[in-house]
Structures are given as C-alpha cells and as structure tokens.
Amino acid sequence: MTVPNLITVARFIAVPFLLLAMMRGDMGWAFAIFLIAGISDGIDGFIARRFGQVSELGTYLDPVADKLLLVAAFVMLGYLGALPLWLVLLVVTRDVLIVGAVALSHLMGRPVAVQPLFVSKATTAAQILLVVVILGESAGLGDIGWLNFSLQLAVAGLTIASAAAYLISWMRHMAETG
Numbered sequence: 001m002t003v004p005n006l007i008t009v010a011r012f013i014a015v016p017f018l019l020l021a022m023m024r025g026d027m028g029w030a031f032a033i034f035l036i037a038g039i040s041d042g043i044d045g046f047i048a049r050r051f052g053q054v055s056e057l058g059t060y061l062d063p064v065a066d067k068l069l070l071v072a073a074f075v076m077l078g079y080l081g082a083l084p085l086w087l088v089l090l091v092v093t094r095d096v097l098i099v100g101a102v103a104l105s106h107l108m109g110r111p112v113a114v115q116p117l118f119v120s121k122a123t124t125a126a127q128i129l130l131v132v133v134i135l136g137e138s139a140g141l142g143d144i145g146w147l148n149f150s151l152q153l154a155v156a157g158l159t160i161a162s163a164a165a166y167l168i169s170w171m172r173h174m175a176e177t178g
Contacts, residue, residue, distance in 0.1 A: 002053040004044035004062075011037045011065040015072050022076045027138035034135055037069055038128055063116075066124070067095055073131045082134050087152055091127065094163040101170045112173045119165050123158040130155050 001009075014037045021029040044062065048054045071092055078088030098114075105112040130151040137144055 002048070002055050002058065003051075004048040004053050005055060005058050007040050007044035007047070008058060008061045008065045011040060011069055012061075015068055018069070019072055019076055022073075022080065027135055028140070031132070031135040031139045031141070034069070034073060034131060038132070041066060070124070070127050070131070071095060073135075074127070077131065077134055082138065083130075084152070087156055090156060090159050094159050097163060098166055101166070105170065105174060108174070110174055112170060117162065117165050117169070119158065119162045123155070123162040126151060126155045126158050 014033055018030055018033045018037070021027070021033060041062070044058075048058060074083060074088050074091050077083040078085055102112060102114055130148070133144060133148050133151060136142065137148065
C-alpha cells in the first residue's frame with residue numbers, strides 16, 4: 001500500500017474520533033482532528049503526484065474518505081444544533097444523488113466517469129471552511145458568527161449549483177447514443 005493510501009486510511013479512522021469528540025463537547029479536539037484530516041488530504045495528494053504514487057485504489061478511496069469526513073461532520077453539527085437541518089439535508093442529499101446516479105449508470109451498462117467539476121471543488125472548499133469555522137468558534141478560537149452565516153448561504157448556493165451541474169452532465173451522458 002502506498003504512503004498516500006495509508007494517509008487516506010488514517011482519515012477514515014479519524015471519523016469516529018471526530019464524532020466522539022463532538023458528542024462529548026470536546027470541540028478543541030474535534031477542531032484539531034478535522035484540521036489535521038484536511039491537511040492530510042492535501043499532503044497525500046502532493047505525495048501521490050510528486051513521487052508518482054498515484055494508485056487506482058487511491059483514486060477511489062480519497063474522495064470517499066473526504067465525503068465521509070464531511071458528511072459525518074455535517075450530520076453531527078446538525079444534530080448538535082450548530083447547523084440548520086435544512087442545510088445538512090441539502091448537503092447529504094446532493095451526495096446521495098451523485099452516488100445514486102453513478103450506481104444507476106453502472107447498472108444500466110452506461111458507466112459514467114466522475115470528474116470533479118469546478119463548482120464541485122468550490123462546494124467542497126466552502127463546506128470544509130464552514131466546518132472549520134463552526135468547530136473553531138465552538139472551541140473558543142474566536143467569535144465569527146457573521147462568517148458562519150455567510151458560509152452557510154454560500155454552501156447552500158454552491159451545493160444546489162453543483163447538484164444541478166452534475167445532474168445535467170449525467171443526463172447528457174445517459175442520453176448519448178453509442
């Protein structure tokens with residue numbers, strides 16, 4: 001197993017520790033775990049590209065680890081009342097719809113290659129930043145409630161735009177004759 005894949009597996013392992021810290025109200029630990037996991041995502045990507053350690057397994061594991069970490073954080077923040085339920089549902093529903101569309105295309109014999117769109121990368125960046133802001137504020141690292149609300153609006157808009165972009169791309173793919 002490559003070093004980047006080991007780092008990705010560590011992100012999977014971090015998820016239950018993140019959730020446990022959040023459930024116990026240890027927001028300093030939750031902030032640190034989430035931040036380290038986010039930084040490790042950048043590090044494993046750098047190592048994979050720089051040292052030629054890109055693997056097929058890694059191309060599947062990395063985005064799943066990222067989504068698991070983000071969805072877990074969003075769901076727990078919603079449960080704790082730090083995020084509105086409608087936003088949690090919007091974010092989770094988008095991810096479920098994307099996974100469902102990919103699975104359906106495979107079942108129909110029309111597999112679709114999932115290529116991250118720019119709007120999707122912007123959505124993920126906004127989601128990560130929102131979680132960092134909420135956890136940081138909950139850990140007592142500052143009062144930036146105005147940024148929290150602005151990021152919630154940005155995440156909502158980007159999530160909707162990203163879902164629409166993927167849906168249009170998927171529908172075009174499925175309509176192609178070939």
